[in-house]
Amino acid sequence: MPATPRDELHATVTRTWGAEGAAWLTGLDRLTARLARELGLRLGPVMPQSFHSVRAVICPDGTPAVLKTGVPDGHLDAEIAALRAYDGRGAVRLLWADPARGALLLERAVPGHDVTILPDDDAVAVIAGRLRVLHTAPVPAGLDQVRSERDALAAHLRRFPGDDPLPRRLVSAAASLWCSSAPREVLLHGDLHHHNVLAGTREDWLAIDPHGRAGDPGYDCGQLLYNPLDADPVLLAARAPARLERLADTVGVDPDRALAWGFAVCVLSEVWNAQDGPVDGTALAVALELERGL
Structure with missing residues (x-):
């Protein structure tokens, strides 16, 4: 893990959940202490965190673990369901959960370092291999369907009639390409990229932080295309076609379908950015490159 953990918790939680998030942050120290007492945990340092509080802890038997808590509005239920379905195959194990308290x-x-330490080709191979394993898990009942995320593209087109903040043709194309049907439906991680695959012991690499969706496996080919963080967008755009080729082959997705999903997911990422802030530009650069191959 980095020597100085990334800590965007207060800014992200208040931006995302407003007054509810601010109230949760006020009680976070008390919640953490209460959970530590109940579970017999020894609290360690804060780990990189943005939408959720993440603390290193030691269990009563000496096992190292992570205590993750978030605003208890139900958004963590899908992660809990996904981790239970994975049952430790390709991902960290869920040891305990209290959905009502978002814990x-x-x-x-x-050791916990992410795949950014590897050359890019090797990192993509690791991520693709994790996806292949994760997609074999049973799909829990009640998960959101990824096809519903097309609604954000349609809402963007209604809100922004022109090419600001995103070229309208890209959003229209992504909405048209968004697949309402799938040759097969799998349990999707939903956000598997370089920073969500960590070095482990019982398996060489373990996925963390699944969003937990159901749908076309091609959807999971999109998120790593605009990662890792702080990478040069020009370089990421240039790498995108070869990365998609590796992903499609390993995950078992038709190459044209992987291309369509990669493009659409990159556009969706920028659409989400545009909802409450400036467009990042990284996923946009990748989408513009992939548009050439559609």
Whole structure:
């Protein structure tokens, strides 16, 4: 893990949940202390965190773990369901959860560095291999369908009639390409990229932070295309076609379908950015490159 953990918790939670998030942050220290007492945990340092509080902990038997808590509005229920379905195959194990309090106790990946330490081709191979394993898990009942995320594209087109903040043709194309049917439906991680695959012990690499959706496996080919964080967007755009080729082959997705999903997911990422802030530009650069191959 980085020597100085990334800590965007207060800014992200208040931006995302407003007054509800601010109230949760006020009680976070009390909640953490209460959970530590109940579970017999020894609290360690804060780990990189943005939407959720993430603390390194030691279990009563000496096992290293992670205590993850978030605003208890139900948004963590899908992650809990996905981790239970994975049952430790390709992902960290869920050791305990209290959905009503938005709390999860997770296996800690040790040594825990992410795949950014690898050359890019090797990192993509690792991520693709994790997806292949994760997609074999049973699909829990009640998960949101990824096809519903097309609604954000349609809402953007209604809100923004021109090419600001995103070229309208890209959003229209993504909406048209968004697949309402799938040759097969799998349990999707929903956000598997370089920073969500950590080095482990019982398996070489373990996925963390699944969003937990159901749908076309091609959807999971999109998120790593605009990662890792702080990478040069020009370089990411240039790498995108080869990355997609590797993903499609390993995950078992038709190459044209992987291309369509990669493009659409990159556009959706920028549409989400545009909802409450400036367009990042990284996923946009990748989408513009992939548009050439559609």
